[in-house]
Amino acid sequence: MRRITILGATGSIGQSTIDLIARDPDAYAVEALTGGHNITQLAQDAIRLNAKLAVTAHPGRLEDLREALSGTGIEAAAGPQALIEAAERPADWVMSAIIGAAGLAPGLAALRKGATLALANKESLVCAGRLMLSEAEAHNARMLPVDSEHSALFQALAGEDMASVERVIITASGGAFRDWPIEALSQATPEQASTHPNWAMGQRITIDSASMFNKALELIEAREFFHLDPDQIEVLVHPESLIHAMVGHVDGGLLAHVGPADMRHAIGYALNWPERAPLPVERLDFAKIAQLTFRAPDPVRYPALEIAQRVMRRGGLSGAVMNAAKEEAMDAFIDRRIGFNDMARTVSRVLDRAEGDPSLLDADFTLDNVLGADQMGRSWARDDLPAVTGTGTA
Numbered sequence: 076m077r078r079i080t081i082l083g084a085t086g087s088i089g090q091s092t093i094d095l096i097a098r099d100p101d102a103y104a105v106e107a108l109t110g111g112h113n114i115t116q117l118a119q120d121a122i123r124l125n126a127k128l129a130v131t132a133h134p135g136r137l138e139d140l141r142e143a144l145s146g147t148g149i150e151a152a153a154g155p156q157a158l159i160e161a162a163e164r165p166a167d168w169v170m171s172a173i174i175g176a177a178g179l180a181p182g183l184a185a186l187r188k189g190a191t192l193a194l195a196n197k198e199s200l201v202c203a204g205r206l207m208l209s210e211a212e213a214h215n216a217r218m219l220p221v222d223s224e225h226s227a228l229f230q231a232l233a234g235e236d237m238a239s240v241e242r243v244i245i246t247a248s249g250g251a252f253r254d255w256p257i258e259a260l261s262q263a264t265p266e267q268a269s270t271h272p273n274w275a276m277g278q279r280i281t282i283d284s285a286s287m288f289n290k291a292l293e294l295i296e297a298r299e300f301f302h303l304d305p306d307q308i309e310v311l312v313h314p315e316s317l318i319h320a321m322v323g324h325v326d327g328g329l330l331a332h333v334g335p336a337d338m339r340h341a342i343g344y345a346l347n348w349p350e351r352a353p354l355p356v357e358r359l360d361f362a363k364i365a366q367l368t369f370r371a372p373d374p375v376r377y378p379a380l381e382i383a384q385r386v387m388r389r390g391g392l393s394g395a396v397m398n399a400a401k402e403e404a405m406d407a408f409i410d411r412r413i414g415f416n417d418m419a420r421t422v423s424r425v426l427d428r429a430e431g432d433p434s435l436l437d438a439d440f441t442l443d444n445v446l447g448a449d450q451m452g453r454s455w456a457r458d459d460l461p462a463v464t465g466t467g468t469a
């Protein structure tokens with residue numbers, strides 16, 4: 076039996092992971108599941124999968140979790156340190172599917188225990204790629220990409236010589252507003268930004284898809300994971316989301332990864348790697364699909380892409396600062412304190428400020444320094460954003 080832990084089990088990726096392992100209960104022993112406020116879901120899954128431990132990120136919800144698990148013998152815990160301890164429990168395969176920079180420390184803890192880390196949490200690589208990779212190597216651990224584009228690249232690159240790779244292309248659906256007039260974007264609401272044309276995902280990554288910040292993070296993720304130069308990675312808008320990525324070789328040949336827009340493919344690939352096993356995803360019928368379309372991303376519509384180039388050129392801890400500013404700006408957009416276009420403006424201004432502080436950006440890649448850069452990015456973003464108003468009880 077393989078010992079499995081799922082960080083972020085109650086989210087979109089976590090639930091798809093559970094869907095796969097629940098189909099084969101004799102193959103997996105579930106060590107730990109973690110979640111947030113969704114205590115009912117967390118407890119139900121922990122009971123159904125016979126997990127040893129369930130952890131909520133929120134200390135204030137510990138009693139609720141204990142109550143939901145009472146009489147089951149399943150341990151309950153809460154808070155950021157408990158998430159790290161859950162990740163450190165003995166496991167062969169750990170899914171990193173917490174959203175945002177909050178996923179970094181638990182994922183890193185799993186790597187330090189030598190686990191295979193299935194990495195959905197792209198923010199870990201954006202904030203601390205070098206740290207994640209060096210710790211994986213030092214502890215004989217492995218990271219497998221779960222982001223669909225990066226899983227696609229990983230699959231297309233299997234058995235290839237990286238020296239013959241000229242470029243990689245990652246595709247983008249274009250998100251909720253790809254066909255909106257650019258002038259209308261300033262009026263876009265959080266509800267409108269939270270619907271995705273092709274993928275069913277958590278709210279935050281869906282908004283990031285509308286703004287292309289998701290693709291910006293993925294450019295950095297691809298650079299870190301596959302050791303590519305920034306100018307070797309291209310973004311192509313592909314509204315059907317069926318080609319996930321392509322690898323272009325020096326001889327002009329391209330290998331494309333094609334598949335349905337269902338994250339259970341990439342999750343299942345990482346779960347079964349290095350083998351392949353049958354997965355419950357749709358089989359594509361190309362005669363019915365009839366055509367695939369492509370367009371270049373418009374830099375005016377999607378300023379996040381230029382922000383990614385800037386971060387890749389600057390390097391150091393600029394990814395951690397950028398991601399933190401982006402997370403804060405998204406909170407402000409969701410709260411209706413700023414408009415849709417203001418998110419990229421805030422992130423740019425925070426990067427301006429960070430670039431004036433080389434001692435911050437060029438500090439060593441330790442977890443403390445990365446978390447310090449994250450805190451600085453949040454604080455600068457809050458300086459830039461309209462203050463939170465309201466009840467004052469938050």
Ligand code: NAD
Nearest residue numbers: 083085086087088110111132173174177195196197276277
């Ligand atoms: P989600 O919002 O649906 O779920 C997030 C999970 O993290 C939940 O279990 C939630 O309880 C937990 N969580 C939230 N805040 C937390 C915190 N502060 N501390 C600890 N746990 C916290 O997110 P998702 O869409 O499943 O995305 C998860 C990760 O996978 C993200 O990094 C995302 O970029 C990546 N990803 C998602 C998809 C997708 O299809 N959803 C595709 C590619 C990559």
Ligand code: MG
Nearest residue numbers: 222223224293
């Ligand atoms: Mg993706």
